[in-house]
Amino acid sequence: MDKLLSVIIPAYNCESTIKQAIMSTGVYQSDNVEVIVVNNGSTDNTKLIVKEEALNNKNIIYRESKKGVSNARNKGIETAKGEWISFLDADDCFINYKDNKIHETLLKSKYDLLIYNYLVGQSKIDLYSMIKEVEHSKIIMKMLENPTKFLTVWGKFYRTSMIKENNIRFNKLLRYSEDSEFLIRYLLASGQIEFNESYIYKYNLSENSTVRSYNPQLVAEYEKAIKQIKIDLENYPTYKYSLSVFILMQINLIMVHNIFISNGTNRIGKLKSICKKNYVRDALNSIGLRDAKNIRLLPLLLCKYHMYIFASLIYKIRIFYNEKSIKNDKNK
Structure with a gap:
């Protein structure tokens, strides 16, 4: 693998937020990060903004896919050259990326999946404190029973080799819960899971959300x-x-x-x-x-x-x- 981490960002009409999302990944602070922005049918200035950022940094990669977030994320997986993959929505951002020493954790980790705490707006979602079990099956049970908190594709780090060797991709036929379905298949294929008490992701609430x-x-x-x-x-x-x-x-x-x-x-x-x-x-x-x-x-x-x-x-x-x-x- 050429990089330690590939951050995949599906981009659809996100001209007002995409630059902040890219900058939050640490790509300007570390040569060990690549950001893959996949434009899936934008009609605003998203394409121009991302291409301008890509000119300034060789580790920002612009790609295009058919419409649909699953198509975009799958294109990102095909492109990824990092040992780890993380998914970031274009209207969200990583927080305290450098302070939380994510790179050091990824370099040392023997786990297949790293799960961090996150913010929803200003509210803290403390997954670390919710999980007391160490047995793999019990963790999966807890996650299935709390899908809105646990079964999001973002706020997590996946081994690229695990995704590719098991041919785990987002189901292009699904428009809702496609991230839960992807994560469930990854959980079934994976070994140990590690929870980290740091808050590294902010999910921004929007009145215009499709859901x-x-x-x-x-x-x-x-x-x-x-x-x-x-x-x-x-x-x-x-x-x-x-x-x-x-x-x-x-x-x-x-x-x-x-x-x-x-x-x-x-x-x-x-x-x-x-x-x-x-x-x-x-x-x-x-x-x-x-x-x-x-x-x-x-x-x-x-x-x-x-x-x-x-x-x-x-x-x-x-x-x-x-x-x-x-x-x-x-x-x-």
Whole structure:
């Protein structure tokens, strides 16, 4: 490998943030980092900005792909010459990159996956403190049961050889949860996982995020991802319960980011309809009153016992606090 680290940035209409993202990677401070920016159909000045940066630094590499974040990330993987790969979204950034001595950690690490803490807006997400297990299977269970915190592709460092030797790529047919599906397959192929207590990534909240806007195709797209992840895990009975929790967490996302933000009527009817689908009903049958202490499962437990009105109230409250969090972060 020519470099220690390849940072892959999918770029789509990100002229206002792409330069900050590139600069946050440490590419201007270390010759051991390469940044691969993959433009996937931008119609603004993204291409010009990245090409100008590439002229100033030979370790900034410009590539193009077909539309879609999976196509962009796969192009980045094909291009990568680093021993490690990390993914960075164009509107996010690495933080305290040099202070956290990432290079020293990567040089010494014997692990297949390094996972760091991160920020969502101004809120700290402390994954390091959440993981007490050292057994590989138990870590995967914890990650499956907490997908919104753990199953993001960013904030992590992957061995390039592990990705390429196992032919792990992003599924181009998926529009949602494609990063979770990629990471699950990587987890199944990997050996030991290391968690680091440093905060190295900032996920910037946006009111314009695609998952915060009503999309009539979102339910079908999430279902497509769920079915693929079920196939990925079908030979691993150890993760049966954790997979059920993962599926129910996806249903939460569908409700909060789709059904209950729409202006349409019969939202409770749509909730009932989704809960009657076979894959959701099977997942609901895996949980019971013992899971009531898990606040995230509470609306699904209410659905299991046909208390849909109370479940809908919880979803509406969650949407209210999500919107409030975005506005508060924007005003800071």
